[in-house]
Amino acid sequence: MSTARTDSEQVELANTALYEAVERGDTVAMGRLWLDDPDTAVSCVHPGWPVLRGRSEVLRSYALIMASTDYIQFFLTDVEVSVAGDTALVTCTENILSGGPAEEEGELGPLVGQLVVATNAFRRVGDEWKVWCHHGSPVLAGRDEDEEDGEDGEPAA
Amino acid sequence: MSTARTDSEQVELANTALYEAVERGDTVAMGRLWLDDPDTAVSCVHPGWPVLRGRSEVLRSYALIMASTDYIQFFLTDVEVSVAGDTALVTCTENILSGGPAEEEGELGPLVGQLVVATNAFRRVGDEWKVWCHHGSPVLAGRDEDEEDGEDGEPAA
Secondary structure, three states, X not given: OOOXXXXXXXXXXXXXXXXXXXXXXXXXXXXHHEOOOOOOOOEEEOOOOOOEEOHXXXXXXXXXXXXXXXXXXXXXXXXXXXXXXXXXXXXXXXXXXXXXXXXXXXXXXXXXXXXXXXXXXXXXXXXXXXXXXEEEEEOOOOOOOOOOOOOOOOOOO | OOOOOOHHHHHHHHHHHHHHHHHHOOHHHHHHHEOOOOOOOOEEEOXXXXXXXXXHHHHHHHHHHHHOOOEEEEEEEEEEEEEEOOEEEEEEEEEEEEEOOOOOXXXXXXXXEEEEEXXXXXXXXXXXXXXXXXXXXXXXXXOOOOOOOOOOOOOOO
């Protein structure tokens, strides 16, 4: 029985690797995971942020986030992969648990839960899938399992 | 002198057409602009919304937005196109001016300004570029020209 992975499965692994690198605070892995092609600019939108473009700006933003986060864990749900040729789009929900610096030595800082939806684009380079863009945004409305209603933003395209 | 457009220029026109269709409330144009390929699912995230997937769900959401918006205009700035093969990513800032229903007959409803950043993916189909995904999100922090500070969300990947 073949153990060869489909394109979709490979893309999903690359998507998971992106979040695991953030969890580990692994800047080297981040540099390896993002597309490195002078002809194809990468871009990144963190939730609530403006657009960041180019490897150096994007990787610097992750380094900043990882440096200022003592603890972060992503529980990815509702992951869907759409492949067309050498490009793939992943949409998923990031259920994020993160913690700030502890107030007392040896304790974990206060944990914050966050619900973010992401669209991540990948390009096939050889037999690897590299991150072309990440766009994450806060879910403010329309959650079925919402305990308390968030801000009900005016929908716009 | 050739008037042939580059891939980038064609993609930018397709991106503009997407917003113009919303401004006109043109559901027929929307259906034509979005990718229609049973093997490649489309997806859409409106600002603050969860992920919508598939043509029927995406187009229905636009129909709902257009039906509930009396006036909407997009001033696109900071438009950047990244092309790789038959796929293109557009990142841009949507400076949105929208209006609700008028309180009095013959008057324009109250106008609301909104700042949204978008990542839009396009696929080349024949000699056209079709929308594969749209992801728009509110800019909550980091605006230079901000008159009043928005919510300063905790950045997360």
